[in-house]
Amino acid sequence: MNKEQIRAYIKVRTALNMQPKSIFDDLCTALRDQAPSYNTVVRWSKLCRDGREEVEDEPRPDRPVTETTSDNIEKARHLIDNDPYLTIDETQVEAGLSHGATQRIVFDHLKLKKITAR
Numbered sequence: 001m002n003k004e005q006i007r008a009y010i011k012v013r014t015a016l017n018m019q020p021k022s023i024f025d026d027l028c029t030a031l032r033d034q035a036p037s038y039n040t041v042v043r044w045s046k047l048c049r050d051g052r053e054e055v056e057d058e059p060r061p062d063r064p065v066t067e068t069t070s071d072n073i074e075k076a077r078h079l080i081d082n083d084p085y086l087t088i089d090e091t092q093v094e095a096g097l098s099h100g101a102t103q104r105i106v107f108d109h110l111k112l113k114k115i116t117a118r
Contacts, residue, residue: 001031001034003057004055004056006027006031006036007044007055008055009023009027010023010027010041010044010045010048011044011048011055013026013045014044014045014048014049015048020038020041020042020045021038023041023045024036024038024041024042027041066101067097067098067101068101068104068105068109072095072097072101072105073105073109073110075095076091076095076097076102076105076106076110077110079091079094079095080106080110080112088102088103088106091106
């Protein structure tokens with residue numbers, strides 16, 4: 001079962017006036033290791049009692065799913081190829097990415113390392 005199916009089950013059982021403990025026990029019996037935690041069942045049961053209709057996650061505004069797209073990787077590669085002395089912060093500003101995404105692209109995807117002169 002996926003998250004939405006589990007939440008729908010909790011919603012239906014809550015509508016039938018079942019207690020969260022009973023719902024949790026049923027889920028543990030049916031799903032074993034895949035069952036949600038008791039706190040999750042209690043939280044979703046309360047949300048359903050309070051009138052929540054949707055079982056899908058609510059969208060998270062202003063938060064991209066990922067910034068490490070192939071376009072952004074190529075953008076960072078192009079910037080660094082043109083100026084190999086760019087810092088992470090400068091690359092971040094030029095590419096319009098977050099600091100963490102820039103680090104992830106430079107070190108994990110482009111496999112670049114910091115080199116210092118001695």
